[in-house]
Amino acid sequence: MKVLTQNTALATFGHTIPAAFFTGGAFIAGVSAWLIVKNRDVEMAKPAAKLGLVTMIVSFLLVFVSGDISSRVMTNQQPMKMAAAEALYTTQSGAPFSLFTVGTLDGSRPVFSIDLPSMLSLLSTGNTKGVVQGVNDLEAKYKVQYGPGNYTPNIPLAYWSFRLMIGFGGLGLLFALLALWRMRKGGLPKGRWFLPAMISLPFLPLLANSLGWIFTETGRQPWAVFGLIKTADGVSPSVAAGNVAITMIGFTILYGILAVIEFGLIIRTIKVGPAPDEPQRLETEFGGDTERPLTMAY
Numbered sequence: 532m533k534v535l536t537q538n539t540a541l542a543t544f545g546h547t548i549p550a551a552f553f554t555g556g557a558f559i560a561g562v563s564a565w566l567i568v569k570n571r572d573v574e575m576a577k578p579a580a581k582l583g584l585v586t587m588i589v590s591f592l593l594v595f596v597s598g599d600i601s602s603r604v605m606t607n608q609q610p611m612k613m614a615a616a617e618a619l620y621t622t623q624s625g626a627p628f629s630l631f632t633v634g635t636l637d638g639s640r641p642v643f644s645i646d647l648p649s650m651l652s653l654l655s656t657g658n659t660k661g662v663v664q665g666v667n668d669l670e671a672k673y674k675v676q677y678g679p680g681n682y683t684p685n686i687p688l689a690y691w692s693f694r695l696m697i698g699f700g701g702l703g704l705l706f707a708l709l710a711l712w713r714m715r716k717g718g719l720p721k722g723r724w725f726l727p728a729m730i731s732l733p734f735l736p737l738l739a740n741s742l743g744w745i746f747t748e749t750g751r752q753p754w755a756v757f758g759l760i761k762t763a764d765g766v767s768p769s770v771a772a773g774n775v776a777i778t779m780i781g782f783t784i785l786y787g788i789l790a791v792i793e794f795g796l797i798i799r800t801i802k803v804g805p806a807p808d809e810p811q812r813l814e815t816e817f818g819g820d821t822e823r824p825l826t827m828a829y
């Protein structure tokens with residue numbers, strides 16, 4: 532129970548559930564845009580598109596709030612992950628949030644950066660003057676605390692996956708706002724590039740989710756459980772490399788097949804479109820006046 536209720540699990544749960552709603556909203560909006568392009572079930576597709584877009588906006592706000600909470604919990608429990616996510620090499624108070632940083636090839640210092648002043652301290656500690664520990668200081672500290680080794684994760688990967696998670700999500704939010712604006716007063720989302728872009732909307736949360744996950748898993752390296760178990764120590768000596776390879780290949784093939792089937796079923800369901808309303812269906816299937824009340828039935 533303690534594992535399930537520890538604050539990283541709670542913060543992450545609160546982050547990934549609205550992220551799933553964000554994805555669902557984008558999916559509904561994308562499919563509705565496709566129906567509008569094909570001029571099929573437009574009367575149903577219009578409110579459905581709005582529902583998807585509003586879901587995206589509301590869930591993004593929740594993703595943002597929970598992401599902010601996650602950032603603080605993460606900085607407290609895994610300070611190296613936040614330092615790597617920000618390419619912050621030396622400990623600072625009032626640390627800036629980097630919009631773009633180029634570092635040296637060995638990843639030990641920045642060469643060029645564009646920053647938002649004090650933003651990182653605010654994000655990580657809730658205070659613009661808060662102290663955020665840097666990669667080089669943490670590396671030196673961990674060498675003393677845990678013994679010789681490399682305690683720095685892949686900085687470019689952590690840096691870009693963190694930014695792109697937020698960036699693709701933010702792009703989805705902007706698009707949802709723009710689409711709702713264009714659909715105000717009952718209008719349709721129109722435009723040579725706009726509707727195709729709206730159909731591609733589900734890819735944005737897909738990318739944001741994948742990058743969030745990549746960030747979470749790679750940013751904690753070399754630890755499986757921060758400060759307790761290294762990933763290298765999690766390797767089971769009694770399982771041969773060949774067995775691991777066979778299991779990996781087996782699972783990849785199995786999930787690949789399932790993905791193809793699922794994708795095919797989704798596309799087929801979208802192409803079939805929504806089921807007609809009951810009176811309409813009865814009329815098409817049996818003919819006659821479905822408006823008249825039913826007087827007798829056996």
Ligand code: HEM
Nearest residue numbers: 543550595598599601602605697700736739740743744747
């Ligand atoms: C809006 C600003 C955002 C902030 C501040 C933020 C913050 C974070 C942080 C700090 C983590 C790492 C948690 C940890 O390693 O302990 C994380 C992970 C994650 N984020 Fe975000 N995020 C944001 C937007 C998004 C968006 C838009 C999505 C997807 C639609 C998303 C999906 C994820 C996912 C799937 C994870 C991985 C969770 C896990 O595997 O444990 N995030 N986010």
